[in-house]
Amino acid sequence: MKITRIQISNFLGARTVDLDLKKPVALIAGKNGAGKSSIRDAIALAFTADLCRVHLKKEAATLISEGGESCFVEITTDADTYGVAITAAGKISDTMVGKETPAALPYVLDAQRFARMTDSDRRTFLFGLMGIKLDGATVKDRLTVRGCNSAKAEQIMPILRTGFEAASKEAASRARDAKAGWRTATGGEAWGKDKSAKWQPEPLPADAENAGARYENAVVKRKEVDSELSKAQQDLGAAKAERRRQHEAEEKRMELHERAGKIERIKTKLNIDSAELAEWEQRIAVLCAALKSQDAVACPECGVMLVMDGGSLVHAAPMAKGTEDDLAKLPGYENSLALMRRSVANDKRDLEAAQRAAEQLKELDGLKANADVGAAEAKVAELTAKRAGWQADADKYRDIADKYSRRQALIEQVAKLHQDVLDWTHIADALAPDGIPAELLAEALDPINEHLRLSAADAEWEPAQIDFDMRITYGLRDYALISESEKWRADAMITEAVSRLAGVKLLVLDRFDVLDLKGREDLLYWLDGMAGNGEIDTALIFGTLKSLPAQVLPSIDGFWIDSGVTGQMKEAA
Secondary structure (H helix, E strand, O other): OOEEEEEEEEEOOEEEEEEEOOOOEEEEEEOOOOOHHHHHHHHHHHHHOOOOOOOOHHHHHHHEOOOOOEEEEEEEEOOOEEEEEEEOOOOEEEOOOOOOOOOOHHHHHOOOHHHHOOHHHHHHHHHHHOOOOOOHHHHHHHHHHOOOOHHHHHHHHHHHOOOHHHHHHHHHHHHHHHHHHHHHHOOOOOOOHHHHHHOOOOOOOHHHHHHHHHHHHHHHHHHHHHHHHHHHHHHHHHHHHHHHHHHHHHHHHHHHHHHHOOHHHHHHHHHHHHHHHHHHHHHHHHHHHHHHHOOOEEOOOOOOEEEEEOOEEEEOOOOOOOHHHHHHOHHHHHHHHHHHHHHHHHHHHHHHHHHHHHHHHHHHHHOOOOOOHHHHHHHHHHHHHHHHHHHHHHHHHHHHHHHHHHHHHHHHHHHHHHHHHHHHHHHHHHHOOOOHHHHHHHHHHHHHHHHHHHHHHHHOOOOEEEOOOOOEEEOOEEHHHOOHHHHHHHHHHHHHHHHHHHOOOEEEEOOHHHOOHHHHHHHHHHHHHHHHOOOOOEEEEEEEOOEOOOOOOOOEEEEEEEOOEEEOOOEOO
């Protein structure tokens, strides 16, 4: 940023300032209270809208010089014009409202600002200065580059919002949880990086790996036997059914044989009963005829005795001697006749049954006995034993296969837990202070520290440095322990480094009179060298001097200010 002109009116102690900057370095000097710091604050107001010595906008009117009705500041650069005006009513007009100015500009305008920052603010500022992103995506990419597990890195991203330390602790906690899980899975063994990578449970029999195939084979064989056994059991059932049928046939054979053996006896009885029935039928027929003869009447023509028989008159049979007694017994004879007829009918029925039994017996004698139950039972017993053998093999190999499967699952579980420990530990280490944060800090610090080293060599001063813990040192001594002039040198070099790295190329240094003559000489030569190399566009150096130097370097212009007004080079009173 090259400043070509500075105009200030009635701002604090700077009443009338008009600096036409033709050279890169402007040395602005004067006695105490001459208005040097007012010029510096006016420049800060124009560039950053910083009211400097008041905290509230309503107090802005107090920045107007005593007796003035308003104030204004206008800075002309090679790129733009920065102007601010304040009225007595406190109204502020700013030509740069809504326009962005370099974020590093406040640190360039106030050399001590960086040293006043907290460690955290310094770190954040440097990351921003170097364009180093701290968002989750950037950190995740860096974790990936380091070979961290991307899925686990994604899980830790929400924790990263609270800072690297919290994220690192969370990853370490998850690593401990994985170690505890590993310990539980292995039955209480302690996790160790080398040991855990090779850990396996107690070995199983040598053929355990093939147990699954053997189990499947045993199941197939058992199913084949099941099919054979099912048929054998059906055959056994059929044989038993046939044996029952044969047994029943044998029992029936005996019954039929007994019935068939009665044929001759039944025939004899039938003949006897039939003959007796014929006799009784004849006898009763005679008695019935005699009974009718009792009702006979003499024919009126011839006197022959006639009776009605079937609707016709027939000769009445003469009654034999003793017939009267039999006629009295006729009802009993008729009952006996009925019994005799039933007996003959029963005899005929029994004869038919016996004859049928004889025929059935012939049929049974033709049947063959083919029910070999013993053989069927032996086959079922054989197949049952065979099935039991295959089932025993299936149970045996299934148990071995299950043990093998569980062993493999345990190996995989333990290996996964081991990998979890390594993954989470890797992430925890990557997010630890000496991991990615250190990497990021190095990216932020290395350029600025290298620049500080070169500046120290050019200015012939002790080197200033910003450590990883954001501690500022000068000549290897802590910033808080060095002298005022040493702090000024450190601040000047840090401010110039910030300006150069930010691309501002503007340097504003107040109170350079804190340096001794050698220090001032070193400062001017350092600035002149940078101006000659085009490393700075504008450097504004403020200090209390008795007079401006009689001779200055080619790149330096001197301006004297007295009572808030710029003037010619002269010696202070």
